[in-house]
Amino acid sequence: MSAARRIGAVMxxxxxxxxxxxxxxxxxxxxxxxxMTLWGFTSQFFSTHSSWVAxxxxxxxxxxxLWDVMFRGNLGVALSFMEEMWSRNLGHLSVSPLRPHELMxxxxxxxxxxxxxxxxxxxxxxxxxxxxxxxxxxLPLLVFWLxxxxxxxxxxxxxxxxxxxxxxxxxxxxxxxxxxxxxxSGIYYPISTxxxxxxxxxxxLPPAHVFEGMxxxxxxxxxxxxxxxxxxxxNVFYVGAAGSVFLYVHHVARRRGLLLNVxx
Amino acid sequence: xxxxxxxxxxxxxxxxxxxxxxxxxxMTQPAIVVDNLRKxxxxxxxxxxxxxxxxxxxTTALLGGNGAGKTTTISMLLGxxxxxxxxxxxxxxxxxxxxxxxxxxxxxxxxxVELPHRLTVAENLTVYGHLYGIxxxxxxxxxxxxxxxxxxxxxxxxxxxxxGQKTRVALAKAMLNRxxxxxLDEPTASLxxxxxxxxxxxxxxxxxxxxxxxxxxxxxxxxxxxLCDQVLMMKQGKLVDRGSPQDLLGRYxxxxxxxxxxxxxxxxxxxxxES
Numbered sequence: 001m002s003a004a005r006r007i008g009a010v011m012x013x014x015x016x017x018x019x020x021x022x023x024x025x026x027x028x029x030x031x032x033x034x035x036m037t038l039w040g041f042t043s044q045f046f047s048t049h050s051s052w053v054a055x056x057x058x059x060x061x062x063x064x065x066l067w068d069v070m071f072r073g074n075l076g077v078a079l080s081f082m083e084e085m086w087s088r089n090l091g092h093l094s095v096s097p098l099r100p101h102e103l104m105x106x107x108x109x110x111x112x113x114x115x116x117x118x119x120x121x122x123x124x125x126x127x128x129x130x131x132x133x134x135x136x137x138x139l140p141l142l143v144f145w146l147x148x149x150x151x152x153x154x155x156x157x158x159x160x161x162x163x164x165x166x167x168x169x170x171x172x173x174x175x176x177x178x179x180x181x182x183x184x185s186g187i188y189y190p191i192s193t194x195x196x197x198x199x200x201x202x203x204x205l206p207p208a209h210v211f212e213g214m215x216x217x218x219x220x221x222x223x224x225x226x227x228x229x230x231x232x233x234x235n236v237f238y239v240g241a242a243g244s245v246f247l248y249v250h251h252v253a254r255r256r257g258l259l260l261n262v263x264x
Numbered sequence: 265x266x267x268x269x270x271x272x273x274x275x276x277x278x279x280x281x282x283x284x285x286x287x288x289x290x291m292t293q294p295a296i297v298v299d300n301l302r303k304x305x306x307x308x309x310x311x312x313x314x315x316x317x318x319x320x321x322x323t324t325a326l327l328g329g330n331g332a333g334k335t336t337t338i339s340m341l342l343g344x345x346x347x348x349x350x351x352x353x354x355x356x357x358x359x360x361x362x363x364x365x366x367x368x369x370x371x372x373x374x375x376x377v378e379l380p381h382r383l384t385v386a387e388n389l390t391v392y393g394h395l396y397g398i399x400x401x402x403x404x405x406x407x408x409x410x411x412x413x414x415x416x417x418x419x420x421x422x423x424x425x426x427x428g429q430k431t432r433v434a435l436a437k438a439m440l441n442r443x444x445x446x447x448l449d450e451p452t453a454s455l456x457x458x459x460x461x462x463x464x465x466x467x468x469x470x471x472x473x474x475x476x477x478x479x480x481x482x483x484x485x486x487x488x489x490x491l492c493d494q495v496l497m498m499k500q501g502k503l504v505d506r507g508s509p510q511d512l513l514g515r516y517x518x519x520x521x522x523x524x525x526x527x528x529x530x531x532x533x534x535x536x537x538e539s
Contacts, residue, residue, distance in 0.1 A: 006394065006395050006397075008394060009391050009392075009394035009395045010395075012390070012394065013383065016382075016383050016384075016391070017380070017382050017383065021382070088377065089378075089379065091344065092372075095343070095344055095372050097364060097367045097368045097396060098395050254344065255345075257336075257339070257345050259345070
């Protein structure tokens with residue numbers, strides 16, 4: 001029996017839920033599209049009043065789309081896990097041959113699917129609306145996308161560990177926690193804008209490297225390999241740490257009986 | 265002839281034809297060996313130093329009042345809960361260290377642990393079939409649907425089923441991998457007498473055909489008398505008595521297990537003969 005089949009089963013379970021509810025699928029694409037539209041008009045307004053924005057058309061739209069990659073990456077993991085808790089399915093899963101790391105891999109796989117469904121339409125919509133294509137970034141876009149999604153995974157795994165440890169009372173963390181990082185991530189402004197004492201903290205976060213790198217690319221300076229290396233290194237560290245925390249909490253849950261009767 | 269009667273007849277025919285058991289168990293080693301098992305939650309002892317052995321191919325009942333420690337014991341047998349101390353060997357494997365060697369040969373059903381409501385019956389069985397690595401899954405689901413009378417409800421969401429239908433779906437999930445050991449938590453709770461009787465018959469047939477070991481927690485004493493070779497009586501986390509239903513009836517001088525249960529639960533009467 002292969003691990004791939006079990007991971008596929010975890011994903012299939014969530015794909016069935018999505019197939020059975022088109023409003024869910026629509027909701028995934030709805031907010032990123034609305035966000036992008038709002039920032040698109042804001043960007044158009046600023047481009048006539050700010051030389052910085054005018055020089056780099058689409059910088060705000062690119063930033064908002066990529067931020068949504070991280071946000072959806074986080075939600076994709078956390079919602080997949082909470083769906084198991086809401087439906088009281090964790091008990092059945094835990095007595096099946098599914099290993100905790102396979103459950104985790106299934107959640108990450110679903111995050112990839114949810115993020116693509118959510119963000120891709122927003123990226124495509126920006127082309128006719130604002131004559132801006134995020135895809136013009138080329139290969140760097142893929143690199144930024146992957147890095148931000150992995151950052152989202154790290155947060156999503158952390159949130160899932162919190163929900164497993166403290167129950168569904170902690171579920172709001174899935175929406176709240178990531179916004180604590182937003183001011184430090186330099187999504188819409190360079191990290192140099194932050195006060196000097198906050199900048200080291202910002203550079204300790206992978207998204208700061210990604211958004212700084214994105215601006216470099218959009219300003220025509222090419223891909224900054226130093227920034228990319230920083231983002232990849234930090235992501236490996238954070239996602240590894242978050243995965244370890246999730247597995248540790250799962251073990252604690254078995255000791256404390258938290259896998260029994262979990263649910264709403 | 266009703267579908268139910270046809271299915272019973274079909275199962276009898278299969279038995280008469282000597283259809284081989286889905287899994288062959290080494291009958292020399294016990295299926296479950298529990299030694300000095302102990303578990304407490306925040307200082308409150310839930311399972312207090314219990315030891316027992318369950319023979320392969322037998323049906324054993326775990327009896328006790330609410331809070332006696334039955335669910336905690338079953339959860340530890342499934343590896344869902346880690347014991348504070350003691351050992352559990354299932355099919356010769358240590359459940360704390362090597363549970364994943366055993367879990368593909370085990371399954372579990374409880375009316376209190378539901379399958380995802382939004383998924384249809386077929387979708388639920390497909391997902392769990394993949395998790396258990398079932399070969400020719402569509403065929404297996406069709407077999408189970410026929411055996412458990414699920415064919416008409418395969419496309420219905422699990423959340424929209426009646427209690428009896430939910431129980432049969434949970435049973436189908438538990439039977440997907442033709443388990444060598446089946447753990448059942450109050451399998452006939454909230455079922456009408458006809459359906460409950462049918463479910464008991466299903467377990468008996470499966471046990472006879474496959475040689476599987478069944479451990480069930482139940483509050484239904486008639487069910488225990490009908491199905492079980494051995495009874496383990498729990499009270500306040502301890503194993504207070506054990507034996508076959510006939511042994512217990514004889515030792516307590518009672519006509520039915522319900523009276524024995526009440527004797528033990530209320531400290532009314534000691535066994536006439538020590539076990």
